[in-house]
Amino acid sequence: MKIVVVGNGIAGNCVAFGMRARSRDHEICILSAEKVPEYDPCALPYFIGGDVPHEAVFRKSIQDYRRHDIDLMLDQRVVAIDPRDRRVTTAQGREVPYDKLVLAHGGQLFIPPIEGIRLPGVFNCKQLDAAKQLREHNGRRAVVIGSGAIGIEVAEALHKKGFQVTVIELLDWVLPALFDRETAQRFEAVLADSGVRVLKSEKVLAVEGNGTVSGVVTDKRRIDCDAVVVATGVVPDKSMAATAGVDTERGINVDRHLQTNVADIYACGDCIETVDSCTGEDVMFQLKHNAIDQAAVVVANLAGEPVSYAGAYAFARVHFGRMHAVSFGKSTLSTQCQLGDLKIVERENGPDYLRLILKDNLIVGGQAIGKFADYAGFFMGAMRRGDDFAYLRRSRASVCSLQNHYRWAQRLIGDITGLC
Amino acid sequence: MTKWIVTDPQKCTACHRCEIACAMAHHGSCRPELARIRIHRFENPAYNVPVVCMACEDAPCIKVCPVNARVREVNGSVVTNTNRCIGCRACVYICPVASPAVNPFTGQTMTCDLCMDQEDGPWCVVACRVDGALWIDDGDRCSLQSARAQAGRVRSVLYGAPRVRAHKKGHL
Numbered sequence: 013m014k015i016v017v018v019g020n021g022i023a024g025n026c027v028a029f030g031m032r033a034r035s036r037d038h039e040i041c042i043l044s045a046e047k048v049p050e051y052d053p054c055a056l057p058y059f060i061g062g063d064v065p066h067e068a069v070f071r072k073s074i075q076d077y078r079r080h081d082i083d084l085m086l087d088q089r090v091v092a093i094d095p096r097d098r099r100v101t102t103a104q105g106r107e108v109p110y111d112k113l114v115l116a117h118g119g120q121l122f123i124p125p126i127e128g129i130r131l132p133g134v135f136n137c138k139q140l141d142a143a144k145q146l147r148e149h150n151g152r153r154a155v156v157i158g159s160g161a162i163g164i165e166v167a168e169a170l171h172k173k174g175f176q177v178t179v180i181e182l183l184d185w186v187l188p189a190l191f192d193r194e195t196a197q198r199f200e201a202v203l204a205d206s207g208v209r210v211l212k213s214e215k216v217l218a219v220e221g222n223g224t225v226s227g228v229v230t231d232k233r234r235i236d237c238d239a240v241v242v243a244t245g246v247v248p249d250k251s252m253a254a255t256a257g258v259d260t261e262r263g264i265n266v267d268r269h270l271q272t273n274v275a276d277i278y279a280c281g282d283c284i285e286t287v288d289s290c291t292g293e294d295v296m297f298q299l300k301h302n303a304i305d306q307a308a309v310v311v312a313n314l315a316g317e318p319v320s321y322a323g324a325y326a327f328a329r330v331h332f333g334r335m336h337a338v339s340f341g342k343s344t345l346s347t348q349c350q351l352g353d354l355k356i357v358e359r360e361n362g363p364d365y366l367r368l369i370l371k372d373n374l375i376v377g378g379q380a381i382g383k384f385a386d387y388a389g390f391f392m393g394a395m396r397r398g399d400d401f402a403y404l405r406r407s408r409a410s411v412c413s414l415q416n417h418y419r420w421a422q423r424l425i426g427d428i429t430g431l432c
Numbered sequence: 433m434t435k436w437i438v439t440d441p442q443k444c445t446a447c448h449r450c451e452i453a454c455a456m457a458h459h460g461s462c463r464p465e466l467a468r469i470r471i472h473r474f475e476n477p478a479y480n481v482p483v484v485c486m487a488c489e490d491a492p493c494i495k496v497c498p499v500n501a502r503v504r505e506v507n508g509s510v511v512t513n514t515n516r517c518i519g520c521r522a523c524v525y526i527c528p529v530a531s532p533a534v535n536p537f538t539g540q541t542m543t544c545d546l547c548m549d550q551e552d553g554p555w556c557v558v559a560c561r562v563d564g565a566l567w568i569d570d571g572d573r574c575s576l577q578s579a580r581a582q583a584g585r586v587r588s589v590l591y592g593a594p595r596v597r598a599h600k601k602g603h604l
């Protein structure tokens with residue numbers, strides 16, 4: 013059987029190497045749009061900031077592919093799939109036949125349609141070659157468009173390199189997908205203290221420059237800069253999958269075995285739309301741990317074991333300087349249009365802050381800064397188990413017994429939050 | 433894993449000898465902040481829960497580390513590669529019991545390596561004076577699976593309990 017994997021990212025490699033670990037019989041081929049072995053996009057901001065050296069970004073070497081007898085075809089961007097003849101075509105003109113095809117081509121940087129966005133001096137941090145350019149750029153003033161997790165990480169990296177950094181956010185607070193306003197405000201205070209300028213509720217209208225970037229114009233002002241970083245999110249490229257008639261919505265649609273509607277085509281990683289393991293909602297989390305879990309499900313199914321995917325989970329840590337924070341599950345915004353009894357539990361102690369979101373007495377999400385963040389795993393555990401805090405409060409005595417292995421974890425949550 | 437640490441919260445007296453021994457073994461210091469084992473004390477009813485990395489089978493800390501610094505050693509333990517770790521604490525936050533400790537001097541995380549470099553085996557076990565509170569097992573008294581379960585590292589905590597839920601079209 014010949015297994016062809018589209019995309020040499022984290023999901024693609026986990027599929028290829030996972031499949032090889034199970035069997036030596038199959039022919040395995042990875043088609044890569046880039047020219048390097050597998051690297052970790054999560055490490056790129058730290059590479060830009062000089063926290064990790066170039067070699068530490070890689071998860072594989074070229075020899076690893078040879079040793080595992082995986083045919084890595086570099087610089088081959090798949091543009092079309094022919095499911096009838098079972099072959100894919102690359103932009104470079106290669107045709108590669110398959111028996112089973114795995115789409116793991118991740119997401120693409122979303123580039124907002126702004127005048128001047130293609131000028132030299134406009135960078136991004138999506139792929140290694142782009143990150144290298146940014147690392148090598150010697151400038152003084154940078155504007156980061158977008159204050160998501162990647163925007164904040166890049167801002168910190170550039171701040172460390174000595175840039176004067178301005179972060180522009182269209183919405184009303186930073187990290188809007190991860191944090192509620194109250195949490196974000198505390199984070200913003202740390203950014204401001206470090207000298208990073210944060211402009212919220214502000215829209216970038218144009219990037220200016222004569223040959224190279226010299227400034228950014230927003231609906232409120234003009235900012236001088238010699239570098240712009242686009243960090244406005246990642247969206248899956250659905251056009252390639254569509255050539256095979258694969259169903260897509262926000263991402264590629266898959267069933268619980270991560271198979272698409274087209275026979276023998278599977279998909280995993282950032283390119284798929286999947287379900288939240290706690291709520292069952294359709295989600296696009298695009299996080300590394302989910303890509304790894306999904307790849308394992310694809311491997312099992314390719315090997316003939318009908319394993320079902322348990323769903324994805326939202327989890328992200330963010331930091332700036334000495335402040336460490338975490339977000340998991342849902343934010344208040346994302347619970348807004350749902351039925352149910354919402355309750356916010358807050359705790360504050362100096363710089364430490366905790367915010368838990370409960371729906372019908374179950375934890376559905378949370379955010380924490382500082383010491384409280386250390387307990388994130390306990391809260392996530394309660395969320396995943398579906399601990400009912402109304403019940404736990406009523407049955408306080410039995411909560412204390414150790415018969416149940418995580419009773420002590422529930423007691424700890426009770427001690428911190430007063431929830432039970 | 434051929435050997436693992438097992439603890440019993442009903443027996444532990446929270447004397448903290450294990451913490452000091454751990455800090456000594458790894459850092460030559462008796463500061464408990466440098467220990468990779470930590471005791472949570474509870475009153476009423478009282479018990480003390482020693483928390484140590486159980487090197488989960490499908491360890492989530494390995495998957496969330498942005499610089500791939502969490503690695504599984506040949507002895508089965510999962511440790512932080514200090515040449516890589518940037519101190520982001522993802523491993524602390526994803527752990528169901530926050531078992532990774534943050535080294536107060538470096539900001540990097542550290543977890544139990546089962547004292548793989550020590551001839552006498554784990555120092556915490558050697559230091560413990562309470563029979564049955566903390567020991568190293570090879571399946572003789574307690575299987576790895578039940579040791580992990582007793583320590584709260586169970587599937588439902590790591591990956592969510594299977595629940596009836598609405599699935600999108602294709603998921604039915």
Ligand SMILES: Cc1cc2nc3c(=O)[nH]c(=O)nc-3n(C[C@H](O)[C@H](O)[C@H](O)COP(=O)(O)OP(=O)(O)OC[C@H]3O[C@@H](n4cnc5c(N)ncnc54)[C@H](O)[C@@H]3O)c2cc1C
Nearest residue numbers: 019021022023045053054089090117118281282298299300
């Ligand atoms: C800067 C940055 C920081 C991040 N930080 C975190 C973090 O801290 N935590 C976290 O959980 N997640 C983080 N992520 C997200 C995480 O990197 C992704 O979820 C993960 O890489 C997804 O893996 P993937 O294999 O699906 O996609 P990718 O790793 O993006 O790999 C897709 C690969 O496919 C290739 N490709 C694309 N199209 C084609 C084609 N047509 N033909 C052939 N090849 C193609 C691409 O070149 C790429 O190499 C971060 C992402 C970025 C960019």
